[in-house]
Amino acid sequence: MLTLASKLKRDDGLKGSRTAATASDSTRRVSVRDKLLVKEVAELEANLPCTCKVHFPDPNKLHCFQLTVTPGFFCFVLCFLIDEGYYQGGKFQFETEVPDAYNMVPPKVKCLTKIWHPNITETGEICLSLLREHSIDGTGWA
Numbered sequence: 001m002l003t004l005a006s007k008l009k010r011d012d013g014l015k016g017s018r019t020a021a022t023a024s025d026s027t028r029r030v031s032v033r034d035k036l037l038v039k040e041v042a043e044l045e046a047n048l049p050c051t052c053k054v055h056f057p058d059p060n061k062l063h064c065f066q067l068t069v070t071p072g073f074f075c076f077v078l079c080f081l082i083d084e085g086y087y088q089g090g091k092f093q094f095e096t097e098v099p100d101a102y103n104m105v106p107p108k109v110k111c112l113t114k115i116w117h118p119n120i121t122e123t124g125e126i127c128l129s130l131l132r133e134h135s136i137d138g139t140g141w142a
Helices: 003-015 032-047
Strands: 052-055 064-069 092-097 108-111
Antiparallel strands (some): 052 064, 092 108
């Protein structure tokens, strides 16, 4: 699945055997964000509950993915258990985009499913200080 991971391994193997005739560093350079995401996506896929599905529209772009949450999963973003009450039987889709400046800047998370929740706006923006670069209460992204 992680085609970017195989690219990183291939690039690491080429570091020692470079010659003047090889392509420039700029065509071979992998961002810090992508290196972190290879590790974090592997951990995510290994620990993802069966009630959640992650989807990468383009496997070479680990910084853009979608998460589908179904009942029975404690949602770390919204902090509520959705296997009972108003959210029972629901299917909630989230879109995540990780910026180039990650991990100094938080990812952008948006709820694609129309839902009423105090931490989600009508347009699907997640309103949590954890996902803000700077927050009033000082508990933003660190």
